[in-house]
Amino acid sequence: MGHCNNDLGHPCDAxxxxxxxxxAEWLAVVGDEMRREWKAAxxxxxxxxxxxxxxxxxGRGHLVRP
Numbered sequence: 001m002g003h004c005n006n007d008l009g010h011p012c013d014a015x016x017x018x019x020x021x022x023x024a025e026w027l028a029v030v031g032d033e034m035r036r037e038w039k040a041a042x043x044x045x046x047x048x049x050x051x052x053x054x055x056x057x058x059g060r061g062h063l064v065r066p
Contacts, residue, residue: 003020004020004022004023006019006023011023051064052064052065
């Protein structure tokens with residue numbers, strides 16, 4: 001089992017390409033939080049085109065697919 005290496009500017013992949021146990025636990029918690037937020041979001045907030053446009057308007061258009 002490898003040591004955590006997520007401080008090297010990339011996601012932790014110290015355990016033969018998989019996150020270490022502490023990073024895996026953290027990712028599970030974050031995933032649970034994101035799923036709760038998604039379920040609580042209104043249909044308007046879930047609209048992918050609106051999200052895309054919001055990202056572009058905020059100067060982050062390079063982060064969304066064309």
